[in-house]
Amino acid sequence: KQEVTQIPAALSVPEGENLVLNCSFTDSAIYNLQWFRQDPGKGLTSLLLIQSSQREQTSGRLNASLDKSSGRSTLYIAASQPGDSATYLCAVNDYKLSFGAGTTVTVRA
Amino acid sequence: GAVVSQHPSRVICKSGTSVKIECRSLDFQATTMFWYRQFPKKSLMLMATSNEGSKATYEQGVEKDKFLINHASLTLSTLTVTSAHPEDSSFYICSARTDVTEAFFGQGTRLTVV
Numbered sequence: 001k002q003e004v005t006q007i008p009a010a011l012s013v014p015e016g017e018n019l020v021l022n023c024s025f026t027d028s029a030i031y032n033l034q035w036f037r038q039d040p041g042k043g044l045t046s047l048l049l050i051q052s053s054q055r056e057q058t059s060g061r062l063n064a065s066l067d068k069s070s071g072r073s074t075l076y077i078a079a080s081q082p083g084d085s086a087t088y089l090c091a092v093n094d095y096k097l098s099f100g101a102g103t104t105v106t107v108r109a
Numbered sequence: 110g111a112v113v114s115q116h117p118s119r120v121i122c123k124s125g126t127s128v129k130i131e132c133r134s135l136d137f138q139a140t141t142m143f144w145y146r147q148f149p150k151k152s153l154m155l156m157a158t159s160n161e162g163s164k165a166t167y168e169q170g171v172e173k174d175k176f177l178i179n180h181a182s183l184t185l186s187t188l189t190v191t192s193a194h195p196e197d198s199s200f201y202i203c204s205a206r207t208d209v210t211e212a213f214f215g216q217g218t219r220l221t222v223v
Contacts, residue, residue: 051210
């Protein structure tokens with residue numbers, strides 16, 4: 001059974017600092033990995049999807065890397081803003097999507 | 110990206126009644142839909158996987174008679190919480206996809222059973 005772990009569970013940084021969120025998974029036989037954002041009481045917003053054959057994906061201030069062999073992905077958010085405050089979830093797709101518990105980010109103005 | 114519409118977004122029901130939640134893929138045909146449940150400050154727990162025209166496959170520990178899932182068409186899946194109790198109060202989210210590459214999520218339904 002796929003196990004997905006996200007570290008840290010919570011993170012608080014001052015505005016402008018770069019964020020590094022980590023995700024690890026136990027079974028490397030995956031199709032892809034997705035990063036999502038969830039605001040309190042809301043649904044999921046897809047941020048980035050990395051196919052198993054890719055090493056990284058970028059969108060604006062967001063960059064996600066994938067090392068499938070070691071079972072790790074990292075989401076980088078550059079120059080954080082208060083609007084980046086949310087919970088970030090990674091999900092590993094090995095047909096079913098298995099989610100980590102998330103990292104709750106607070107960016108202080 | 111593809112759009113998945115989930116309705117209602119919030120529902121309050123009395124204990125013992127049933128509640129139906131709809132999940133629609135608006136601009137694509139979803140061969141597979143997934144239903145998740147999220148407890149407060151916890152991650153998403155997969156409840157069941159449904160394929161159009163087939164019976165849903167439930168995850169271990171999920172009561173199939175309490176959480177009825179119907180995937181009658183390629184654009185619609187429904188989750189019915191039967192004889193709801195306060196412990197069923199939760200955030201339910203559906204996901205739909207056409208193949209294994211990417212899943213698209215609805216906005217979720219906040220169910221409160223009083």
